[in-house]
Amino acid sequence: QALFQEGVAFARLGLVIIDEQHRFGVEQRRQLQEKGSMPHLLVMTATPIPRTLAMTIHADLDLSVIDELPPGRTPVETVVMPDSRRAELVERMRDLVGAGRQIYWVCPLIEESEILQLRAAEESFAELSAALPNARVGLVHGRLKGAEKAAVMAAFQSGAMQVLVATTVIEVGVDVPNASLMVIEHAERLGLAQLHQLRGRVGRGAAKSTCILLYHPPLAGKARERLRVMRSSQDGFVIARKDMELRGPGEFLGTRQTGLAQMRVADLLRDEALLAGIPDLAERLRARDPAAVEGLLHRWLGGRLGYGQVA
Structure with a gap:
């Protein structure tokens, strides 16, 4: 965790790997990513925190799952x-x-x-x-x-x-x-x-x-x-999904990793089937009226937009 300090600088940071991701805060992960110019990011955990699981549902993270025990291990x-x-x-x-x-x-x-x-x-x-x-x-x-x-x-x-x-x-x-x-x-x-x-x-x-x-x-x-x-x-993802149901998905654009989402109507778990089309729809809205979209983003989200890149 010493890498988070302001005095630590990297010449050409290209890849950030965060193990046991659930043990770090959003702000810590953001600081590490900002030490490079758009570095690739790999986060690893047995149980994704609600905010990160919500980001995978929201198509903002690619997901790889190891769904079998290592050789020699037995179910508990x-x-x-x-x-x-x-x-x-x-x-x-x-x-x-x-x-x-x-x-x-x-x-x-x-x-x-x-x-x-x-x-x-x-x-x-x-x-x-x-x-x-x-x-x-x-x-x-x-x-x-x-x-x-x-x-x-x-x-x-x-x-x-x-x-x-x-x-x-x-x-x-x-x-x-x-x-x-x-x-x-x-x-x-x-x-x-x-x-x-x-x-x-x-x-x-x-x-x-x-x-x-x-x-x-x-x-x-x-x-x-x-x-x-x-x-x-x-199954860590089954457990994480239930954790998100019980505690809420937290903020995509903020530091809360649990709690109620900032959406009044949508529900990530209930509406999961609709989420795949959202990125395309968002791009169409931005292309049609970019000034209006930017105005809404800054009015409601202010300086929190950068948190959307933090897994």
Whole structure:
């Protein structure tokens, strides 16, 4: 991310590749594209954010989809479970550890919050350490120093540690094929993209893998729907499409990546069949009366037109 700084200049920037695109803001991506003269752009993500998915629907982005698992990967079974069944879950973990498997236990927050009723990573670490005396349990979170975090991750990746309690810092960049179970506490508090990214940490080997989404009842309507989608699909684009339905497509010509669109009548998902003809229609309108079109654009959009080029 150091490339976004104003002092970084490129002689001839021709191609920008943004991996894990959902982790960057629109303004950051715009700044990077502006460091060259119309550079080619490739963005990659397992779960497109609503704004980017909307741009693919709007025919503003070419789309390539990898719709099969890499060799050696297995589908992940997803189970939704109330947190009242924690004791039962710990018993299952004991069996898995005895069979030589490894486990992720993910907590959304670092410190206990009575308001949100979220279990802290430290509390779960202490609980699991006591419940699994024959397993080595580790703890990693964003407040650890780099060397400490690296040491814990290295122990887990080498197999010397059987259970890793973590915050969402393990969302990307972790590859442990022997890990076959992931438990996500308070899954109802996380968004679809983050849940899908976390689930991708398991299922990287030949062993059958499971992701358990623990929730604290009662579930609100949107939270219930998010967990239902996670249980029923492993397709990142299906999940992203549902995410757009739930959160809105955001602004094409602005920095909001979610939320209600700036259209009063049209609906991107409902009217998708009509969208293919829009670029041609827009060009015809511009050719017929360019002055009127420019006037409308500047009246309603002002200086936001440049955001239309930011994927």
